[in-house]
Structure formats: structure tokens, C-alpha cells
Amino acid sequence: MAAIRVLATLAVKGAFAELAARFQAADGAQVEADFAPTLALLVRLRRGEAADVVILTREGLSEMLAEHRVAAASYVDLARSWVGIAVKAGRTHPDISSEAALRTALMQARAVAYSRIGASGILFAELIVRLGIAHVVNAHAVVIPQGLTAERLLTGEADLAVQQISELKQVAGVEIVGPIPRELQVPAVFSAGCMMATDNVVPAEQFLKFLRSGEAAAVLREAGLEP
Template sequence: MSTLALAGLLREATPALEATLGARVTVELAPTRTLETRIRAGERADAAVLTAEAVAALSAEGVLDGMTARPLAHSRVGLAVKAGTPHPDIATVDALRQLLLAVPSLCYSRAGASGIFFAGLIERLGIADAVNAKAIVIPQGFTAEKLLTGEAAIAFQQISELMEVQGIDVVGPLPEGAQTIAVFSGAAFTGTAHGAALLDAVAALCTPDALRAKGLEAPG
């Protein structure tokens, strides 16, 4: 069970994981908050990749084996536009604030770590009401898909998630002062026979080059 931030990496790595483990590997993808709810409702897998905070919480509850927990990737929130359209200025917090007030439409996610952060960001900037009046807030999934339909002019999400949508341009990460670095960690479910081996195989694939190619950063 994995957060969407590592979707691209895990999709491409599944054949390599299967070759390493000698078994079929199924990856269930959803936002961390959604997976947390499902796990607490009783769903189980061999291993989970979630935000570090969620891994810590589920380890404290005994659902995940905290002894196997390890950071796998760092991720930044970014902004995207439809391919071929002008790239807005987001070099400073003030430029970002002006863009958010001027843009006709935008999209962010309700359940993902980036969407939760973005909702807090516009509150801190004092523009939540103005922004939300024209925002499309999707329950989960890839926000950049709304750029392709023309429903949104800009989209916010983890850069790795924006990169999963073809036909868009990632303008870049949000500026310092309006940025957060999410830490995504993995852990085996408590009592699973294959969780630790699966997590080891996933961790081995999270090299700096592989992470960078998917818009992520190596931890540490």
C-alpha cells in the first residue's frame, strides 16, 4: 500500500521487485490519509509507504513494525500548467500570492499531503476564501489532470505526482517560505512473513538517481 507520491517509481519498479522477490507484487495506490483510514478499518498488506508521520503513528499502534521503518524519499510541493502555456512567476512568496489571487482557476487535492499543506498555506497567506472560491478540490488523484480538461489553469501537488500526468509542464517547486518537504517512509506490517523482504527491495530501488528522475529527493 503506497502513497501517490511514489506511484511512478513503484509502477516502473514492479517488474524488478518481482524478479528480486520471486513473487507477484501488487501495489495499491492512494493518498496517505485514505490509506490510513483503510488500514485502521482492518485492511492489510505486506508493507506500506506513507508519510513519516503516518508510519510513526501506525507503528505506535502496533499495526506496522516500527523496527522495519525507514525513510525512502523526500518530496516538495510544486505547481504545474498545461504544456505550452506560459509559466507563471513563483520565485517568491509574494509572487505566488499574487498569482493565486489573479489566476481564474486552480486545483489541489483534499486528501493528499500536498493538499493539506496547501490548504494551510492559503490560510496563512490570508487568501483562503478568495482562492477556494475558484478552486477545484479533488478528493484524491492527480490534480494536473484538471489542466488537460481546461477546468484549472494551475495545479498544485507533490512534484512526483504532477509528473505522472502527460501533457503538462511542471513550473517548479513552491518558493522557500511557502514550501514543505514531505518525508515518505516505509514499514512492514506487523506479523507479515514477506513485509521486511519487500521493504528491503523497495528501499534498494530508491537510489538518488531513480528518485530524482521521478521528482523526488533522497532522504538525508
Template sequence: MTTQETSAKAAELKVFCSNSVRAVMDELVPQFERASGHKVAVSYDPAKIMLERIMGGESADLVILSAPAIDELTKQGKIVAGSRRELARCGVGIAVRAGAPKPDIGSVEALKRALLNARSIAHTSSGASGIHFAGLIERLGIAEQVRPKAVKRPGGLVGELVVSGEAEIAVQQIPELMAVPGTELVGPLPQELQVITTATASVFTDASQPQAAQALLEFLSTPAAARVFKAKGLEPA
């Protein structure tokens, strides 16, 4: 393809994503732009907030959210039937500041002790991991002891709070923890307490650039992209 042909077909593509795939998109979007000639603008938010934005009338060309969020958008007729593509899966984990002691979280009882012993715990209030964590401490019967130690953000990378010293441990989806320099991943939650989120992509029904959106979707489904997903803490679908 010549430079003139690429320029003539170039599109400005708008993408909505949950925060769990931010590190992946930061690496893959520039590659896609170079290969396709398209320009991509990505907007990030926790899945719950992004879903509210879309239901409130915002739109884009491509969306990457959790499977339940995509299911809801499908019911509302917001995305193209048949465009759904599962990209990767991730779980929730715990991280500490690099060099800090790593608590044992290898079993339900060990995790319970770690949460009770932690001086402060960072998590989101609106993100999927934060919502899960709120239910988890209720399930473990330690909510009253843990809630006062919470250092919360509506969304974003809570690993930054352990790097700054504002929290001792951080609880979030593993790719988001791994995306923060200066943190070390302790590990995933025990299987009995784990929640797996599937990053799922679809094209909007009112996309202004549906062909470019489909091209990006295909690019994100390649073996090369799968290697990036894995390196960033997600398991390719």
C-alpha cells in the same frame, strides 16, 4: 537460483502506498517481480485515507506512507518495530498544461500574485498537499479570493485537470505533478511555504509475507532504486 527454486519461494505480496510514490512503484515493482519471482499487488490512496483504511482494519505486507502516518501506525502496534526505512523526500509544487505560460512563483509575494491571477486552481481535498494548500492560502490572507476558483478532487493526480482544461494551474506534491503527461512543472513552492513529505516504509506486524516484504524494502533502498526516485521528482533519503 533455478526456476523451480524461485517458483517454490515465490510469494504474493500486498503493499499499501501513498500516491506520491506511485510513479516510482510503477517502474520498480516490475523489476522486483522479475528479480525475485514474487508477485506484488499495490493499493494507492492519499496518506490520510490510507491511514484511515489501516486503522479501520485493512492490512497488507508492506506500507509506504508519510513519516507521521508511520509514527501513528507504530504507536498502534500495526508495524514491526525496527522495520522503518526512510526512502525519499518530496515537496509541493505547481504545474501548468504543457506550453502554457508559467507564472512566477519564486517568492512568497510572487506566488501570492500567481494564485490571485489564476482563473482556476486544481488541488486535492484529502491529500497531504491539498490540506497544506488550504492552510497556505489562509496564511497568505487570500483564502476568500482563492477558494471559489478551486477545482478539487479527493485524491488522485490533479495535473489531469490542467491537461483537460478544467483548471489553469495544479498544486500537488511534485512527483504526482510530474507523473501526468501533458503537464509542465513550474517549480516548487517557495521555501518559506514549503512542506516536505518523507516517504517511509515499514512491514506490517500481521504481514502474511514478511520475508518478501523485507526483500522489497531492501530492493527499494538500493542505489538503482534511488536513481528512479530522483528521476520521478523525489530526493532519495
């Protein structure tokens, strides 16, 4: 049986090894995944990169549906994720419980790490503009092209890291302070679908069915995602 090839957004990487292992134990099919921010994955898919299943932001998957690259009947919303803030383990947790507290924490930080692309980076860049502190934060920000922002806490480059909570949890040695106040953000929704061009239709559909199961939901929740 051919392995199921998945292209998935970084936000689900923390849950994926366990999901793949449980699916293989139950179904016998192997799952091979490659992870990148949704915007990067969209570029690769449009260049013709092959996959059986894709897991993207809802907006990204909608684009793939509109371009007839993903089978509409296979579409499923898997989980939502909130953007949060992390610090290096053992460091003081700043108060981010309100808009005013968050503004103070961001302005007092020596450096804040966030990503240039991806749902969290886009949201944060817009948020600091709305808060009127973009010029202060960006003067000392560590803005990475893509990847896990919390890694910059371990190197000492930043005091605070901003990203989806599920992505922050993928880095050992950091602690989640909490989500950015929910009234200041809209959660990202991650959705999955089967590629129209796949020759691996039945296993791909079985994997999507598993991702909608209660067993998969428990794994997603443990990884910081809300099924």
C-alpha cells in the same frame, strides 16, 4: 511465492511500476500495489485491510507504529517530496519564485486545482490562509476529494494545479512550473514498513531492503522524489 501486497501513498505511484519490475527481476517476487492518499489508507488499515508493506507519510507511518500495526524494526524513510505547481503543456509558466510572485500567480489564476486530503492539499490550504488570499483562491478553486490534480488542467477546469511534484509528473500533457518556494513549505517525507500481521515477512523485508538501495534511489529521483 506469494505476491507482496503494498498499500502506498499516491506520491510514489509514478516510481512504483519500475521499482516493482526491477525487484521482481532481481528477486523473483511479484509486487502488487494499491494507491491512495495516506489519510484514506489509514482508514482502510484501521478497518482491517491486509497488506504486507505500507508506504505512507512519515506522520501516517508513525501512527501505525504507535498502534503496533507496523513492525518498528522495519521502519525506513524512503524519500522526501516538495509541493509544486503545474500548468497544461504549452501554457505560460507564471513566476512563483518568491512569496510575492506566488501570491500574484495564485490570485491571477482563473482556477487552481488542489486536493482536499493528502499532504499537499493540507499544506496548500494552510498556505493560502497564511498568505491572506484564501478567500480569493477558494472562490474559484477546483478542490478534488483525492487523486491527481493535474488532470484538471487537461479538462480545462483549472489553470494551475498544486500537488507533490512526484504526483504532478504522473500526468502526461502538463509541465512542472517548479516547487512552491521552499521557505514556504516543509517537505513531505514518505516512509515504509512491514505490517505486523503479514504472513509474508521474508519477501516483505527483502522488498524494503531493495527500496533502500541505490538502484531504487535512482528510480525515485527520476519520478520527482528526493531519496
